[in-house]
Amino acid sequence: xxxxxxxxxxxxxxxxxxxxxxxxxxxxxxxxxxxxxxxxxxxxxxxxxxxxxxxxxxxxxxxxxxxxxxxxxxxxxxxxxxxxxxxxxxxxxxxxxxxxxxxxxxxxxxxxxxxxxxxxxxxxxxxxxxxxxxxxxxxxxxxxxxxxxxxxxxxxxxxxxxxxxxxxxxxxxxxxxxxxxxxxxxxxxxxxxxxxxxxxxxxxxxxxxxxxxxxxxxxxxxxxxxxxxxxxxxxxxxxxxxxxxxxxxxxxxxxxxxxxxxxxxxxxxxxxxxxxxxxxxxxxxxxxxxx
Amino acid sequence: xxxxxxxxxxxxxxxxxxxxxxxxxxxxxxxxxxxxxxxxxxxxxxxxxxxxxxxxxxxxxxxxxxxxxxxxxxxxxxxxxxxxxxxxxxxxxxxxxxxxxxxxxxxxxxxxxxxxxxxxxxxxxxxxxxxxxxxxxxxxxxxxxxxxxxxxxxxxxxxxxxxxxxxxxxxxxxxxxxxxxxxxxxxxxxxxxxxxxxxxxxxxxxxxxxxxxxxxxxxxxxxxxx
Numbered sequence: 001x002x003x004x005x006x007x008x009x010x011x012x013x014x015x016x017x018x019x020x021x022x023x024x025x026x027x028x029x030x031x032x033x034x035x036x037x038x039x040x041x042x043x044x045x046x047x048x049x050x051x052x053x054x055x056x057x058x059x060x061x062x063x064x065x066x067x068x069x070x071x072x073x074x075x076x077x078x079x080x081x082x083x084x085x086x087x088x089x090x091x092x093x094x095x096x097x098x099x100x101x102x103x104x105x106x107x108x109x110x111x112x113x114x115x116x117x118x119x120x121x122x123x124x125x126x127x128x129x130x131x132x133x134x135x136x137x138x139x140x141x142x143x144x145x146x147x148x149x150x151x152x153x154x155x156x157x158x159x160x161x162x163x164x165x166x167x168x169x170x171x172x173x174x175x176x177x178x179x180x181x182x183x184x185x186x187x188x189x190x191x192x193x194x195x196x197x198x199x200x201x202x203x204x205x206x207x208x209x210x211x212x213x214x215x216x217x218x219x220x221x222x223x224x225x226x227x228x229x230x231x232x233x234x235x236x237x238x239x240x241x242x243x244x245x246x247x248x249x250x251x252x253x254x255x256x257x258x259x260x261x262x263x264x265x266x267x268x269x270x271x272x273x274x275x276x277x278x279x280x281x282x283x284x285x286x287x288x289x290x291x
Numbered sequence: 292x293x294x295x296x297x298x299x300x301x302x303x304x305x306x307x308x309x310x311x312x313x314x315x316x317x318x319x320x321x322x323x324x325x326x327x328x329x330x331x332x333x334x335x336x337x338x339x340x341x342x343x344x345x346x347x348x349x350x351x352x353x354x355x356x357x358x359x360x361x362x363x364x365x366x367x368x369x370x371x372x373x374x375x376x377x378x379x380x381x382x383x384x385x386x387x388x389x390x391x392x393x394x395x396x397x398x399x400x401x402x403x404x405x406x407x408x409x410x411x412x413x414x415x416x417x418x419x420x421x422x423x424x425x426x427x428x429x430x431x432x433x434x435x436x437x438x439x440x441x442x443x444x445x446x447x448x449x450x451x452x453x454x455x456x457x458x459x460x461x462x463x464x465x466x467x468x469x470x471x472x473x474x475x476x477x478x479x480x481x482x483x484x485x486x487x488x489x490x491x492x493x494x495x496x497x498x499x500x501x502x503x504x505x506x507x508x509x510x511x512x513x514x515x516x517x
Contacts, residue, residue, distance in 0.1 A: 045313065047506060050452030053423035058507035059313050094466070094507055095312045098348050103317065103468040104507055106310035152455065152505035231451040244452065276452060 024183040024204075025131035025169035027122040028072030036068040036265075036288040044280020048247070048271070054279055058104070059092040062155070064113055076122040080135075084113030087143055087155035109147030114156035115140045130170045135187075137163040163189040165200070179208040195243050196229035215255040219269070222248050247274035253284075261290045317465040319349045323356065323388050323395045326492050331408040332366070332376040332401060340372035342386045342397065343495070349463030359385045365403050376403040416499060416513040424450040426511040430499055432487075439487035441473065441499070449479045455504040458485065460496035464512040467502050476501070 028034060043061040046054050065086040072078050090108035095101070116139050123132040143156015165187030172180045182205050189198040204219035225244045251269030258264065265288065270281040322345045332338045344354045358368045365380035374384065380403055387396035402408075413433040420426040428447025433440055441460075449456065461470035473485045494515075501510040 049423045050450055051423060055422050055424070055506075056508055057503075059311060060506075090310050091507065092311045092313045095314050096348055096466070096468075097314045097316045098318045101348075101468075103315060103466045106312075108310055150504055243454075276454075 024181075024185075025122075025124070025133045025167040027076055027078040027120050027133055028070055030072045030075045033069065033071045033291040034288065035291065036286050038064075038066050038068065038284055038286035040064045040066065040282060040284040042278065042280050042282040044278045046279045048274035048277050048279050050244075050276055052273055052275055057278075058094055058106075060278055061088075061090050063088045066113070070120075075126060078120040078122075080116075080118035080120060082116040082118075084115065084143075084155075087111055087113030089144075089147065089153045089155050091148075091153065105149070107148040107150070107153060109144055109153045109155060111144045111147070111155045112142050114143040130168055132166065132168045135163075135165045135167070137161075137165065137187075137189075139163070139189075157191075157195065159191050159193040159195050161189055161191045161195075163187050163198075163200075174207075177210045179212060181206045181208070191229065194230035197226040199224045199226065213257045217251075217253040217255070219251040219253070220248070221251065221269075225275075243276075245275065245277045247271040247277050263288050315465055317348050317463055317468075319345075319347060319463050319465075321345060321347050321390065321395055322462075322497075323386055323397045324494065325384070325386050325397045325399045326494055327399070328410040328412065328493060329399070329401060329407070330410045331404040331406060332374065333405060333407045334376050334379055334403050336376050336407060338374045338376065338407070340368065340374060340384060340386070340399075342372060344388055344395075345462050348466075348468075349461065349497075350469050351462075354388050354390070357387045357389075359387065361385070366401065374401075379403050379405075412493070412517065414493065414515045414517055416515045418447070418499065418501070418511050418513040420511040422508065422510045424453050424510055426450065426501055430513060432493065432515065434493055435486075438489040439491055439493060441485040441487055443478075443483050443485075445482045447478075447481060447483070449476060449501070449510075451479045453503055453510065455506070456510060457502050457504050459500040459502060460487070460491065460498070461500045461512075462497050464498040464500055464514070465509065467500065470500060471496065 041063040045057060045059040047057050049055050064084040066084040068082045070078050070080040088110045091106050093102045093106040094104040096103055116137050118135050118137045120133050120135040123134055139161035141156050141158050141160055145154050145156050145158030147153040165185055167183055167185040169181060169183030174180050184203040186201040191197055200223050202221040204217055206215055206217040208215045223246055225246050227244050229243055249269050249271045251267060253265060253267035255265040256263055265286045267284040268281060271279060323342060325342050327340045342356050344352050346352045358370055358372050360366045360368045361383040365378055365382045366374050366376050368374040368384060383398050383400050385396055385398045387394055411434060413431050415431045418426055418428045426449045429444045431442050456476040458473045458476055459467055459470040471491055497515055499513045503510055
């Protein structure tokens, strides 16, 4: 039982270190904190159309420098914040191949990004074989949803959203120095200002080595739009902020704990299919601290 | 150690977040276009012909144009395009421009008769989709009381699942540079029309262009066939 708890405590740290908005079924223990400084970015010149085909577009880029922090108020209740304190969105110049003149000037905006505040509650007792937790998320529209000369750049979607999510996870000893965990989640995101609601679900598998000093994670995320909001033609948003966006993404992440309290991570994710969203991989690097 | 990591993160951010250039193949054939739409000039009258030169990216340029009449006994024309209708008959007026060892020209057939008659033609074309979004239909452009009227017919259909779709008149279907922006597309199915101000001439542009502003990408176009 002790071992199971230890595994799950470790998982609680490590899962948070690689997934900004997930966290799995494991709340933080009372008085414990986890902080992660991350850089996330995605740059691409193609997007998925409404029929899932790939079309070209001007190169769009979005970058988030963020702090993710969580704190265990009790053994079951954890407060979480995701704060992109610097968010940058840009698009390239369109330049004539014939005479080199700029046809449509590029543009960039910098601001803070949309911020999430979450409360996670553990629905199962410590040491349960399967850890289940419910999370309520409030998405605060601190980002800029119509920046730039043509008001087509965003560091946020401009809407206040509320999401409820349930996670279930379990840890498994593989033998030797290897451990494994799995986690699955399902969530419903209620969005405002004409944006369609979203159903989100996914799963991940993490393989740990040497008591999770090294952790390799594979993650599948699916987002489905309920399409109950305005049509995309009525909302001037692009990249990752358009309406009725859908995607299935596959991600990989490697975490390394430098000390017991400090570690680094690097991640890669790509959409295997999508609708009305930029079709480029995203990358992330981060450093995390456990207190 | 932590400072080093943060420095690396910062450097990564700096190097990949600058505005770069995306190149567009926007070459078109240079064109000389007589924009005057006249069918008949009254005998004894003077008449001013207008012409525009569009360069290899479809932008209007001022160039030295030569004018020529196929029959000076019917109509004479000077190098400024000012014609004098001498006697009744048919004549071909040619505007030409010599550029880089090639001659670009446009012609118009004119009648010298009893009354001056301005052509009131209707230009037309078909929308061709150039992306994976739905876009189709036929269009006509004609003069109305105060300007022009662009009419899209009942076969028209456009995807509503695209942010920021705009419609333009242009001489280069690859770009909105130099194009006349008609406005945001708000009708996605069936017959509708756009009023064009009288600052735009009927044969000033060669294409209708549909362009997604937020993604800065062309969705489709349609060339005027007349």
